[in-house]
Amino acid sequence: MALAISPGGMAGLVLLLWAGLSLLWTPFLPQASERLLNLTGMALMALAGYLAVPERMRSANLYILPIGVGLAALIGIPLAIRGSSRFDPEGLSLERGMITLVLLLWPALAWLHSRGRNLEAIGLALAVAVGALLTRDGLPFYGLAAGALVFVVTASMPVIGSRLTGLAMAGLLLFAPLLPFLLKPLADGILGPKSPVAASLGVWRRIILDEPLRLLTGHGLETAMRGRLFGLLPWSSPSTLLFELWYELGLVGAAAGSILLYQAVVRARGHRATVGPAIMAAFACAYALGCLGIGTTQVWWFTALVVLVLIFVAIERGQFRTTRPKAVLSRKA
16 A cells, blocks of 8 residues: 555556556557556566565575576577577577576676675676677667666665666656757767668657647557557657657656656665665666667566566565574583
8 A cells, every 4th residue: 555655656557547548549449458458467467476475585496597597698699699590580589588688687696696606696797798799789788788887886876876877767758858859960970860860860859840749648559669560650760668658658658657767766776785786777777778679568578577576576585694593502400
């Protein structure tokens, strides 16, 4: 009950209700209804998983995480060097696998660091970094770099670092419509006016200028992706979290989302100094991947985020320390 009436809980409720209300003006009602149902189901699944995590986790169960991440990184490195196979011609499976690996790296590092296994943590981070660097489009490496930067800042300044991270993420979401006006001249000068980045920023700016009133309400749920398929949006339009949230839910959705994001970051920094920086790094990594164009509306992405949250909950509940009582030898009279 306390979570529901908190600022973050109220913002999440407003965001969910506004997404449901946007079904009234979306041109893709069946697909938008299915997406809203999926989002609600994922939230309920996360809640059920949270309630199912034991109050105390055994260390043997949590060591499976870094072992699995390390083995996956060692397998992914030669696959990234060889490139796409005939079973994965576009390299999507490898990219998604490396993105998931980059996300799971942070709870694995948090667990190893909390157990004093810092050398193993460094080796694990290097293995994942090599695999992410060798991935074709470099998206996993960019997310890893964002997480590493926030990890360093939060480790040196725990309270200030978490608040700065939350403000940066929430502010970027809230003031996202200013980005195409600020970054378009820079993209033209550095990358050229015909580059994909400059073209997508130009499309975003033109959409804002053509329909300024839509900044308030948005175009409705599921219109960003479906709009490209049905010709309502150019194919060069941005495929990022910032653009899609504003295009679909407008100012109301963006404001509620920014409040929810800030409250989640600040409240989730953890009760242990060994876990907090990794939680902030995971937030920054996931947010950077969403801003750089990962498919945030896909089920596999939501599932990965739910798993990530539940793993951190398990790690927090595995930080207890038990001490055995000393044996006392009674003296015979």
